[in-house]
Amino acid sequence: MTKGAGKRDGFWERNRKSGGYLLKKTTLNFAYKIIRMVLLFGMCFLILQPIFNKISISFMEERDLYDATIIAVPAHFTTDNYKLAMQFMDFGKTMLNTILVSLTVALLQIAICTLVGYGFARFQFPLKKFWFACVILVIIIPPQTVSTSLYLHFRYFDIAGILKLLTGEGINLRGSVVPYYLMSATCMGLKNGLYIYMIRQFFRNIPKELEEAAYVDGCGTLKTFVRIMLPDATPIITSCFLFSFVWQWTDGFYSKTFLGNINLLSMQLSRVAEQLNHYLIYVMRQPAGATIGYTNCIVATATLLVILPLLIIYLFAQKGFVESLSSSGLKM
Amino acid sequence: MKKQNKLAGLQRRKAISGYLFIMPFIVGFLAFMVKPFFESLYMSFCDIELGPGKFDKIFAGLGNYKWAFTIDAEFNRLLVEETQKMFFNALAVMVFSFFVALILNQKFKGRAFVRAVFFLPVILSSGVILGVEYDNSLMSSMQTAIEENAGNASITGAIQNILVTSGVGVAAFEKVFEVVERIYDVAISSGIQIIIFLSGLQTIPGSMYEAASIEGCTAWESLWKITFPMISPLFLVNWIYTIVDYCMRSDNEIMNKISDQMITYLHYGYASAMSWIYFLIVIVIIAISSFIISKGVYYYD
Structure with a gap:
C-alpha cells in the first residue's frame, strides 16, 4: 500500500x-x-408571491376573480385591465412626466450630494464636526415635521421680503416644480442625508497620497476633484443615483406635498380606485360602482405598470444597487 | 516662520474650498430645515388663517395640543398603536435581517439570485406602492375564506392555540405571533438592513474564525464571541435606520393623518402640533434605545 x-x-x-x-x-x-x-x-x-399574484390577476376577467376554481391561471384571458389602467392613469403622458422629474431630480440631487460628501471627506475646516452632525440630524428628522411650515413657505414664497416690495405679495410656488428643485439643489430632498453619508464614507477610503500627488503635479482643488476623485467614485455615485431615481419614482410624500399639480405615476396610482368607480358609474352606467375584487384587480394592474420600468432597471443594474452599498462599508 | 505662514495660508485655502463644497448643504439646512423647524414649532402653538397673498398666525397657546390629546377621537389611539407597532416592527426587522445576513454570507448555489430577491422590496415596496398593497383586501378576504374552508389547519395557528391555552406568558406570545403573522411586512422592510449587516460580516477577517476554531471554539460560540461583537456597531446603525424608515413609510397612519389635515383640511397649526408630538416621541425612543444599544457596542480598532 x-x-x-x-x-x-x-x-x-x-x-x-x-x-x-x-x-x-x-x-x-x-x-x-x-x-x-x-x-x-x-x-x-x-x-x-405578491408580484406573481398581481401578474396572474391582471390578466383575469372580472368573473374569473370570483371563481373559486381559478387560482393562478386565468380562464378568460384578457388585456382589458391594462387598457383601463392605462386610460385611468393617462399612462403615456404621466410616464413621460415621471421619467423627466425622477431623472432630473436624481441627477441634481446626486451631483450636489457628491460635492457635499467630497467636502466632508477630504477637507479640514472649522466646525466640520458640527456640520456633519447636522447631516445626521437631516437623516433622523422626519420631513413631515417641517412639512407644514415648508408648505406655507412655498405657498407664499418670498426671498427676504424683496418680492413683496416689488409686487405687493409673494409668489405662489405651490403646484410648480420649483420648490422641489430648490430643495434638491440644497440637499434637502428625499433621503439626501443618506446619500451624503454614503458618498462621504466612500471618499474617505481613497488614499491621501493620490490627492497629494495630484496637488504636487499642479492640479487645483477642482481639477483634482473632477479628474482624480470622480472617476474613482463612479460605483458609489451610480448606486446613489439609482436609489435616488427609484425612490423618487415611487415617492408619495414629497410628490404630494411639493409637486402637487404635476401628474406623476405615484400620485395617479393612489387615485386609480376612485377613477374606476367613477368610470363605472358615469360612463358604463353601472350604479353599483366597482366591486372590491374588481377594484383590486385594476389597482394590481396599475401597480404592475408602475413598477415594470423599475423591475427592468433592477434586472440590469442589480449589481449597481447591491455591491457598491456593501463595499462602501457603512460604519457609525 | 515664513514657511509656517504659507502653510497656514494653504490650510486656510483648503478650509475655504471645503466650505465651498458643503455650501449647498449649509444653505439648504438653514433655509429648508432650521427655519421651517422652528417655524413649525411656533405654528403648532398657533391657528393659521389663510388670506390672499399672506397667512396670519394667531397665537393660541396650547390649544392645538389640547385638541390632539383630549378632543380628537383617534389621535391618541393611533399614536399608541403606531409607536407600539414601530417598536416591535423594528425589533423583528433587526432579528430577521441579522439572521438572513448570516445565511446569505455563506456560500451556496444561487446566492446571487437569493440576494437579489431579498433586495427587491427596497425597490418595489417603497413609497406609495406599499400603501396600495395594504389596501389589498381581496387577498385578505380570500385568505380568510380559504382558512375557514381548510378548517384552520395552519401550523402557527395550531401552535398558537396550544401555547395560549396553556396560559404561559400569554401577552408575550401574542406579540410574537403578531410578528409571525406580519412576516411579509418584516421581510419587505429589511432589505437595506440585510445589506448593511452583510457588508459588516464581510469585513470580519477570516483569520479570527480560524484561530478560534483551532482553539476549540464551536461555530455557535464563535457566532456569539466573534460575529456578534464585531458587527455590533451596525446594530446601532440599523436600529436607527429602521425607526426612521418606519416614520417615512406611506402606510404610517399618523403621517397620513397629518398630511390629510394639512392638504385637505388646511389645519396647518393642528398638523404641526401633531407632527411635533410624534417627532418628540420618535426622538425620545431613538435616544433611549441608542443609549442602551451603544452600551453594548464593541469597537474593534
Whole structure:
C-alpha cells in the first residue's frame, strides 16, 4: 500500500476509521443544507408571491376573480385591465412626466450630494464636526415635521421680503416644480442625508497620497476633484443615483406635498380606485360602482405598470444597487 | 516662520474650498430645515388663517395640543398603536435581517439570485406602492375564506392555540405571533438592513474564525464571541435606520393623518402640533434605545 491509499478508501472505510464521526458530520451538514434551502426558498417565495399574484390577476376577467376554481391561471384571458389602467392613469403622458422629474431630480440631487460628501471627506475646516452632525440630524428628522411650515413657505414664497416690495405679495410656488428643485439643489430632498453619508464614507477610503500627488503635479482643488476623485467614485455615485431615481419614482410624500399639480405615476396610482368607480358609474352606467375584487384587480394592474420600468432597471443594474452599498462599508 | 505662514495660508485655502463644497448643504439646512423647524414649532402653538397673498398666525397657546390629546377621537389611539407597532416592527426587522445576513454570507448555489430577491422590496415596496398593497383586501378576504374552508389547519395557528391555552406568558406570545403573522411586512422592510449587516460580516477577517476554531471554539460560540461583537456597531446603525424608515413609510397612519389635515383640511397649526408630538416621541425612543444599544457596542480598532 502506498502513502496516498487513505484517500482512495471508500466512505464507509473512512467512517469506520474515524469512529462514526464522518457519517455524523456529513449527515448533519446535509441536513443543514436542506433546511437552509427550504428556508431560503420559502422566504424568496414570500417576497415574490405578491408580484406573481398581481401578474396572474391582471390578466383575469372580472368573473374569473370570483371563481373559486381559478387560482393562478386565468380562464378568460384578457388585456382589458391594462387598457383601463392605462386610460385611468393617462399612462403615456404621466410616464413621460415621471421619467423627466425622477431623472432630473436624481441627477441634481446626486451631483450636489457628491460635492457635499467630497467636502466632508477630504477637507479640514472649522466646525466640520458640527456640520456633519447636522447631516445626521437631516437623516433622523422626519420631513413631515417641517412639512407644514415648508408648505406655507412655498405657498407664499418670498426671498427676504424683496418680492413683496416689488409686487405687493409673494409668489405662489405651490403646484410648480420649483420648490422641489430648490430643495434638491440644497440637499434637502428625499433621503439626501443618506446619500451624503454614503458618498462621504466612500471618499474617505481613497488614499491621501493620490490627492497629494495630484496637488504636487499642479492640479487645483477642482481639477483634482473632477479628474482624480470622480472617476474613482463612479460605483458609489451610480448606486446613489439609482436609489435616488427609484425612490423618487415611487415617492408619495414629497410628490404630494411639493409637486402637487404635476401628474406623476405615484400620485395617479393612489387615485386609480376612485377613477374606476367613477368610470363605472358615469360612463358604463353601472350604479353599483366597482366591486372590491374588481377594484383590486385594476389597482394590481396599475401597480404592475408602475413598477415594470423599475423591475427592468433592477434586472440590469442589480449589481449597481447591491455591491457598491456593501463595499462602501457603512460604519457609525 | 515664513514657511509656517504659507502653510497656514494653504490650510486656510483648503478650509475655504471645503466650505465651498458643503455650501449647498449649509444653505439648504438653514433655509429648508432650521427655519421651517422652528417655524413649525411656533405654528403648532398657533391657528393659521389663510388670506390672499399672506397667512396670519394667531397665537393660541396650547390649544392645538389640547385638541390632539383630549378632543380628537383617534389621535391618541393611533399614536399608541403606531409607536407600539414601530417598536416591535423594528425589533423583528433587526432579528430577521441579522439572521438572513448570516445565511446569505455563506456560500451556496444561487446566492446571487437569493440576494437579489431579498433586495427587491427596497425597490418595489417603497413609497406609495406599499400603501396600495395594504389596501389589498381581496387577498385578505380570500385568505380568510380559504382558512375557514381548510378548517384552520395552519401550523402557527395550531401552535398558537396550544401555547395560549396553556396560559404561559400569554401577552408575550401574542406579540410574537403578531410578528409571525406580519412576516411579509418584516421581510419587505429589511432589505437595506440585510445589506448593511452583510457588508459588516464581510469585513470580519477570516483569520479570527480560524484561530478560534483551532482553539476549540464551536461555530455557535464563535457566532456569539466573534460575529456578534464585531458587527455590533451596525446594530446601532440599523436600529436607527429602521425607526426612521418606519416614520417615512406611506402606510404610517399618523403621517397620513397629518398630511390629510394639512392638504385637505388646511389645519396647518393642528398638523404641526401633531407632527411635533410624534417627532418628540420618535426622538425620545431613538435616544433611549441608542443609549442602551451603544452600551453594548464593541469597537474593534
